[in-house]
Amino acid sequence: MEASRDDFVIAIRSAFIQRGNKQRFSLIFLIILSIVFLILGRFNLSAINYIKISINELVYRSSFIVSVPENYIKKTYINIQDHFTYYDEYLKLKKENIELKTTVENTNFITSENERLKKIIDDYIIVSDEIIAKVLIDKQSPFLRSMIINKGSKNNIKLGMAVLDGEFLVGKVVEVNFTTSRVLLLSDLNSKIPVTIEPEGYQSILSGTGKNNGIIQYSKEEIFLKEGSSVFTSGSGALFKSGIPIGKITNKIKVDYFSDFSQLKFVKVIEFKKEED
């Protein structure tokens, strides 16, 4: 019993205290050093932080080179995995393709149905070629909200053509010269556009206020407009086609335009025509 305890102590001493063959340090010295590091680290000693920062520098600089073999293995593994999953992927894509084809067919059907219905209600479905115009002068006074564009009758600009910023309505052409035209902005006091408010479906007139917003006019008093409802052209008045986005209801009858009229540099001028039989 005594002898086996002695053997255990000798083996432990030899393992931890004695310096091994070709070893510069004994294990116990390095274990104590680790514990010292831990204790100093526990008390957030700045020296430990400096060591940490230095090792961090070393790690970040060397990790690129060191990671080359593992990255190679990783890449090879992913390539092999890709190779084995090609067939599954193909089946998945095939299924997706069938679903997409069905969706396209459905969309085509809905589009043609929409065109047919529009023809029945005599709406505008044909859009003339877009004329891109540059804004030359931007008149911004409380009494006049208009701008001059660099296209006129020479470029087939006609009175009443719609002026768009991207997909958003900004106004209509009210004066046509040979090389220039005047556009009355939606924010002008004199601008009155027939609109539809969605999703409620109310029909009304959007009027400019001379400021950066419009108001809903000529609607029955009891209508309640929800904040965030969208305002589109209604198509009434035979000027614009229906469904051109204009803005959103922000406060009771106040409408915030989608487009910022003070930032217009280029606009699209479009004419809507009815399809000829």
Add this chain to the structure above:
Amino acid sequence: MSKLGKGKILNKLLELGPILILYMAVLNEFDFNYLNLAYFSFNFPFILIFYWSLKKPENLGYGLIFFAGLINDVVIGFPLGISSFAYLFMCGFAAYLRNITLRPSTLKDWLFFLFAILVVNSLTYIMLILFFKFKIYYLDIAVNIVFTFFLYIIFANLFEIYQRLIRGSEKND
């Protein structure tokens, strides 16, 4: 003469192999995350340190192991010194086993390795919880220990082949 020189360089490089692999492992974290296996993780440095400290301690200096531990702490964000402590304890267990073993057996080494990783992990995580208030996921640690234990035998065989390579290169010299 030139052939002899080349052989010596090769032998030296092969002897440096374990320490180079250890540094690559701690710098790069051999995590095998890209395998996308849930819970899969193992402690490769434990396997490497235990095996080489047991079979050929002269190929793996304690000072270098200590420094590898410091690097590992920086990489995984543990308190500085904790991995060194764990690695050196693994060396201690291996050295103890070497001292008491008269007839080496892989199975005994393997079982002793399980005992060593259980003790070392317990000590490490007790320190992390008590002194550094670390949050530990016990299931992850348990899975890590199980995988480390099972993979030891595979890596031990690979290292055995590597050792034979070193011996072959020494004989050629």
